[in-house]
Amino acid sequence: MKPKLIASIERGEVLPTSFFNRPAAHVARGLLGKALMRKRGAIVMSSIVTETEAYEGPHDLASHSARGRTARTEVMFGPAGRFYVYRIYGLHWMLNVVTGDIDDAAAVLIRGVDHVSGPGRVAASLKIDRSLNDREAVPETGLWFEDLGPSLPTRRIKKTPRIGVDYAGPVWSAKKLRFVLQ
């Protein structure tokens, strides 16, 4: 399904930096049901976040930051509310938003919006690439989040292990840090 044009939907409040300056799991859960806004030229699109994954700090063996501070992961060690965008398998862009305090090195992966399933497809549908890396989630960037209203009831949120993180070992691959809007 194509994202709706902004003209046809109600506008919400821009999520502030403080929203992201919390533990990754809280942010991942909190982002479900929020609007992911994308502005390119004169076109503004709005998509509802339906699936996320939390990647905690360097102690989380599934997190890129567990490998230490590198050129790629540098943004994870920075302030909350910035995007961490990287390419995987030479093909797909992954969209994350950094969470927690500086040096927490945590982030949330956007895995699904509306009827778009899979993080690579999310980025493709929103025309997201490296140019968004290390940019702030504010309207001026052209990519940001908005709160549309009341928070979701817990029963609509399903928690499961994260996808594709077997390399993290039995303990961290089993942690229920994936959040899906039912």
Place this chain on the structure above:
DNA sequence: GCAGTGATCATA
């Protein structure tokens, strides 16, 4: 099931 695809990082 598995090929495609290339950046990234450790090793040298």
Place this chain on the structure above:
DNA sequence: ATGATCACTGCC
């Protein structure tokens, strides 16, 4: 410089 790995997707 070289090689392994990869928070995936699409087609068999």
